[in-house]
Amino acid sequence: MKTKADISNRKDVKSLVVTFYQKVRKHDILGPIFNQIITDWEAHFELLTDFWETQLFLKRKYHGNPVTVHQEVDDKTNNSVSSEQFGLWLNLWFETIDELFEGEIAWVAKNRAQKMSTMLFLKIFEHRNRS
Numbered sequence: 194m195k196t197k198a199d200i201s202n203r204k205d206v207k208s209l210v211v212t213f214y215q216k217v218r219k220h221d222i223l224g225p226i227f228n229q230i231i232t233d234w235e236a237h238f239e240l241l242t243d244f245w246e247t248q249l250f251l252k253r254k255y256h257g258n259p260v261t262v263h264q265e266v267d268d269k270t271n272n273s274v275s276s277e278q279f280g281l282w283l284n285l286w287f288e289t290i291d292e293l294f295e296g297e298i299a300w301v302a303k304n305r306a307q308k309m310s311t312m313l314f315l316k317i318f319e320h321r322n323r324s
């Protein structure tokens with residue numbers, strides 16, 4: 194039986210993003226990476242809300258480049274970003290979506306994150322081998 198609503202607007206996306214990063218910040222392994230690099234969390238929430246609104250509702254609000262940003266994150270952490278960390282990131286993302294939402298857009302949010310994490314990890318590796 195369907196008990197939760199689907200992700201349907203910016204308010205939903207923001208609550209997903211904020212709940213997710215609250216978990217990330219407290220996480221034993223992921224927390225230190227994010228807390229070391231991100232100083233303005235409100236700005237990060239807004240940016241990631243723009244990113245996911247763009248991904249899920251084709252809003253054209255996010256115009257950044259996640260590939261170069263994550264290559265820089267890897268540089269800043271002495272090339273230590275690992276597939277295990279991406280797995281932990283994805284587990285928390287899936288867990289947060291399942292806690293809050295249910296439906297087609299919730300499924301797309303999981304699927305998109307899974308595809309992006311594979312792509313980002315490969316791009317980090319490519320950059321590491323070049324530099």
Ligand code: HEM
Pocket residue numbers: 226227230231240241244257258259262263266274275278279280282305306307309310313
């Ligand atoms: C282990 C996995 C990951 C780590 C450690 C990580 C870490 C970070 C950090 C530290 C930032 C902030 C960078 C800064 O402000 O200088 C960031 C930004 C971001 N992350 Fe991740 N991330 C991970 C996975 C992902 C995945 C799977 C996605 C997408 C599905 C994603 C999407 C983004 C986006 C869109 C930004 C903002 C980029 C921008 O500034 O334009 N991240 N990430």
